[in-house]
Amino acid sequence: MFPDAAPHSLPTVTVGLDESDASRAAADWAAREALLRELPLRVLLVRAIPQAPEPREPDYAALRTWADSSTRGEIGRLTLRYPGLRAVREQPTGVPAQVLTEASEQAELLVLGSRALGAVQGFLVGSVAQLTVARARCPVVLVRATADAPAPDPAGDVLVGLDLRHPAEDVLAFAFRAAELRGVPLRILTAWHLPHSYGLYPPVEPDFITREARDWTRRLSEAVRPWREKHPAVRVREIPAEGGAAQRLLAEAAEAALVVVGRRNRRSRTGAHIGPVAHALMHHAPAPLAVVPHD
Structure with missing residues (x-):
């Protein structure tokens, strides 16, 4: 149905995926942008390396299974919702901000999610997104999570x-x-x-x-x-x-x-x-x- 990795010689719209609603909102925005730009969408889910000693060794097999299932499911949802979308997926292991920054070198556009804290506080931009924005070699778009993540782009x-x-x-x-x-x-x-x-x-x-x-x-x-x-x-x-x-x-x-x-x-x-x-x-x-x- 779709390849597991994009040829690195081709530019893409790349979206960073995780389990959050903000991530799903970002994926929908990225899919529409990929269609506008006539580019493939690259769905990237980073299997994070622990940055501090943990009480027990992570179950890497379970992480691989989860990442594979998550990316397959998300691409299935997006290609069903956006006919004509060309989508690829990757699940590298590494430090998320570093992997996303490296991915920006092959991307025409990198898309990440952020979530709302409220009208006064604004939006939460996590440390991974902040580091990636500060170091990325291509434009980075931050997309706000909404109650209905797959909603069309706002008018304006x-x-x-x-x-x-x-x-x-x-x-x-x-x-x-x-x-x-x-x-x-x-x-x-x-x-x-x-x-x-x-x-x-x-x-x-x-x-x-x-x-x-x-x-x-x-x-x-x-x-x-x-x-x-x-x-x-x-x-x-x-x-x-x-x-x-x-x-x-x-x-x-x-x-x-x-x-x-x-x-x-x-x-x-x-x-x-x-x-x-x-x-x-x-x-x-x-x-x-x-x-x-x-x-």
Whole structure:
């Protein structure tokens, strides 16, 4: 019915599977995305290696049986629900975040689940997902668990946050393609701040805010213009917004079917970092969130 492993030379939409409702929601989202992109879906369930001594040796035979049954059952469910879906499965043994990060090197897109904690607390993004987002070589989409995991994508457009201080062509390329594939509008938001000295003595010129807003509007338009020309079918709305980027994106996210943000490829002595805007959206954005790595 389906192969056990994908040829690594072919790009895939890869989804990380476990026993959670969030994982099932992610698998459904990934299946629809694979059909949109005309790519195979790779269902990946990692048989985790214990990271600390356990009272007794794990029953690896039982783990293999469980993993085989889980992936077969999930692919059976998905191929029945989404006719035309090409799906493959793998059950490697290893450290989950490490295996998923390695899988991102062959994937066009990696999809993971997160679960709701409530309207105030936001969403729980586990340590495996956080480490994977911080290190992945391809875009990672976090999908929120819902009461009805197989529900269609939420209605809405694509919203992308753009930091004009660090040009991110990969972020715009991903956002424009996502909007084009779905046939929906694209909102592009960049946040700007008044200088810390604003409002202090000596007073600034009366039209200072107006000039700042015009300048950011112009800069955003110039950054987006080449992408409008590449994707003339995509309806674009540009939003230069004064204030914090995370807060402004969260305010706009309620009407989005997909939110897109960037993550710079950078490392420090303490490892990879996600960045404050992506981190805030990972825990509070109501829509699926794509985190796109870029230089």
